[in-house]
Amino acid sequence: MAKDTPSMAKNKIKRSLGAICDPHPSKKEEDALWMYFNFQCAYCGILIERASRTGHLDHLIPASEGGTNSIYNHALSCAKCNGDEKREGEWDSFLKVKALSNEIYEIRKNKIEAWLKKSPKVLNDPDFIAMRDRIINKAIADFDVAVSKMRELRNKCT
Template identity: 55%
Template sequence: MIMAKDTPSMAKNKIKRCLWAIYDQHPKKSEVDSLWTYFESKCAYCGVEIERSSRTGHVDHLIPSAEGGSNSIHNHVLACARCNGDEKREEDWLTFLSKKSGKSSIFEQRRSNIEEWLSLMPPNGTNTALKSEVEKVVDKALKDFDSAVAQVRSLINVNDRG
């Protein structure tokens, strides 16, 4: 099996995600348990039953982090591997759900169930000043990383010339 090489851009992305995860923590096990219970071990999109021990159940962001979504458990749904891994991709959840279930009573039932789950999310108490400071720290860490990469490359180039 060939594994992907770690490139500077991959490392930079990992650094960014790791630092943000300190600020916006991933759901705890007890929260994931409540998600499985709420969705009755069924995919929120297609309704297929998911055996938890099979590891084919995904905890899927409704609003991706890249689009401003949080890691709150209530910004996640239970999704089967097929819906989350093979079909949904970059599509927003409501568009995907509409395509998956059609404009029918099944769509309305699943949409309502997901929206009810979303409504349980605590009000956005985001401290914008704190978030802004975290953004500055993350930006600085990424710039420092870029500088370190440039320094290493420079050292290699100087060494190759000598």
């Protein structure tokens, strides 16, 4: 098992503080997603047996590109589409490849876009994001100061 490092702790602080405002979907929200997508992969349309555990909650807009953990930033995906084929690609581009016809593409695209539109706007508000980032950056700066003091203390002990 990896040792705890300040770098790992900083990452955990960032994710933990961020999850206070942008938590992962609840069980009730996941149930709503499964119902919305009719237990079918949003990309290929295959029926997914929920008990099989092959259904994935796929981030439509990745966190690295400003996406949130809101349930409305997720689509139901089969393991093959999300894990094997789509990977880090954009959902719309991937959907174009997966759809058997332009008509199917438009239907699935419209369904996904309607779901995305339900996402809370505040999570994408620039003022909200700036305030959240200031709070997280302050916590990281305080942590860095504490790490520095602990290293000084360690050096006195050795």
